[in-house]
Amino acid sequence: MDLLRSLWFHCNVLRSTYENQDCSLARALEIIGERWTLLIMRDAFYGVRRFNDFFAHLDAPRSVLSGRLTALVGAGLLVRRPDPDHGGRHLYEVTDKGKTLWPALYALRTWGEQQAADDREPRRVFKHACCGEPLDPTARCGRCEVVPDPTDVAVHPVGVPGEGARTDPVAMGLRKPHRLLTPLPETDVAPETEPAFA
């Protein structure tokens, strides 16, 4: 009975909608509130485009990653198109609607850095690419007095990666300054990593 109860609980009580919450935050969470979804969008902003690269950088199970990518395409935040370099595979790219998520994602990330990171040193700093000014906690460039489009933001590594730091190709690609939404170098992962239509 405990098994049945747990399953019912997860399938019903913890479903992904908030039907009786007539609130913009609830609508947002219905789209990006599922586990892994915001981390996938983070990687997409970093310039990750291929299933294999998301898979190499995240630790999400293939089935979860595939489902979340499909949901993000369905919500219009990512677009999926054939990969010209690999028959049968796909590229996922951030849409204009997806780009509008940037200030909220950045604000949440900054909050995590300031309040939830247990005194860890910042690992990355985000700068307005055209002037080099670090963004404030709300993704705004104080010098130019704008919230730059993510294509005008560059992520810079801070310090030397510690022992145990990730060495997957996405992590390695971010060890030098990199402009958001510029494709990262491709990961060399076996072709069969990408599920059908993932």
Place this chain on the structure above:
Amino acid sequence: MDLLRSLWFHCNVLRSTYENQDCSLARALEIIGERWTLLIMRDAFYGVRRFNDFFAHLDAPRSVLSGRLTALVGAGLLVRRPDPDHGGRHLYEVTDKGKTLWPALYALRTWGEQQAADDREPRRVFKHACCGEPLDPTARCGRCEVVPDPTDVAVHPVGVPGEGARTDPVAMGLRKPHRLLTPLPETDVAPETEPAFA
């Protein structure tokens, strides 16, 4: 076996940490990424303080609500103290650390309003209380050029509530302008609604 697999999946694959993601966003999501948690914080910013009032306004099951409140207390975003008006019950109040979540929560809410609300009209507008200027999408007052503390933000209803709009006491309390973090009127709910030490 399907039952067992689903249970294992939810308990292990979808656990609430992201152990190998050395990233501020992952740390943030470990604290506020669980289902219902951000909606509880939203209500706490609105001025909800009692378990019964969270329960009346949210549709979260009692056990989930109790667990999330306890986790938020553990993370230092809420503080729980005895309710002076009701022996054995408690008040939950947003801490200084909790207040730092406001710009990120507001940015996510605004994104939901602009991108995820399916053309629904905005139901609330948030203004800098001292000047009346609506906040921009990053929680900033453009007139005063600051991101106001949430205690300096007032939420104003927009339009007339439609048929089927919520009529719980929290929703009713928000039908007139209300300053964030100012306690809302108490809900008249049976005392036994609050679980032990919830």
